[in-house]
Amino acid sequence: MMKQRGQVVVDKILDTAERLFYLQGYSNTGINQVIEEADIAKASLYKHFExxxxxxxxxxxxxxxxxxxxxxxxxxxxxxxxxxxxxxxxxxxxxxxxxxxxxxxxxxxxxxxxxxxxxxxxxxxxxxxxxxxxxxxxxxxxxxxxxxxxxxxxxxxxxxxxxxxxxxxxxxxxxxxxxxxxxxxxxx
The missing domain is CATH 1.10.357.10 (Tetracycline Repressor, domain 2)
Known part of the structure; x- marks a missing residue:
């Protein structure tokens, strides 16, 4: 079963956040870093996570x-x-x-x-x-x-x-x- 596009974006965001939050901490991880490393648009992140x-x-x-x-x-x-x-x-x-x-x-x-x-x-x-x-x-x-x-x-x-x-x-x-x-x- 193929994932819907929205779920693919959510998974990219969460995969990136998981790696960054675990390695460098929540406080030391900025939203812009998540966006950049997940290779997504800022609007995509905020569509899924306010x-x-x-x-x-x-x-x-x-x-x-x-x-x-x-x-x-x-x-x-x-x-x-x-x-x-x-x-x-x-x-x-x-x-x-x-x-x-x-x-x-x-x-x-x-x-x-x-x-x-x-x-x-x-x-x-x-x-x-x-x-x-x-x-x-x-x-x-x-x-x-x-x-x-x-x-x-x-x-x-x-x-x-x-x-x-x-x-x-x-x-x-x-x-x-x-x-x-x-x-x-x-x-x-």
Whole structure:
């Protein structure tokens, strides 16, 4: 199925914004740079995104959709419920390697715009809640050792992942995510 012209333009804009917002930050990326690097007319951008904040919200939402789709594909390859929990860590290592340990795109966007735009914050919170809900579902199905309640283990995994990704972005390597995975493996 061919994309409609408007969707092609939107994808060009979002692809460019995604790259620039992630690499150089939302605040350091100007609309004119997005327009120039997407090779589109200014009117085309404003036809689809009235403001830079609208573009950021769309970026966060699309990043969330793509992130979750890739994560589900990874988890669907794993049969054992406990291994699914551990696959979360492997998936995040792979994503951080691809991003050269640049950190979480949602945390980065939150640091720059989460406090100033409630729509950005809501989109980021939705992405993080989605992650937490998935972890809760995986924990409930895992048959873990019951050292912790399902709720406690789900929170522990979420916090361990979030912290490990932040640490990996500082130390530019997978060691912290691998260590978090080993710790969680002892709990399940």
């Amino acid at each position: 403001t830079k904040a609208d573009l950021l919200v769309a970026y966060v939402q699309r990043t969330h959709e793509r992130w979750f789709s890739r994560l589900e594909a990874t988890l669907n390859k794993v049969a054992d419920p406990k291994d699914k929990l551990l696959a979360l860590f492997d998936h995040h290592i792979e994503r951080q390697e691809i991003r050269q340990y640049g950190g979480c795109p949602f945390i980065k966007a939150n640091d720059e715009a989460g406090m100033s735009d409630s729509r950005v914050l809501a989109a980021i919170q939705q992405a993080k809640r989605h992650s937490k809900d998935l972890i809760k579902k995986l924990v409930a199905a895992s048959g873990h050792k019951r050292i912790l309640t399902d709720r406690e283990l789900a929170e522990m995994i979420f916090i361990a992942l979030e912290g490990a990704i932040a640490a990996a972005s500082v130390f530019k390597g997978p060691a912290e995510i691998q260590t978090a995975k080993k710790i969680i493996q002892k709990l399940i």
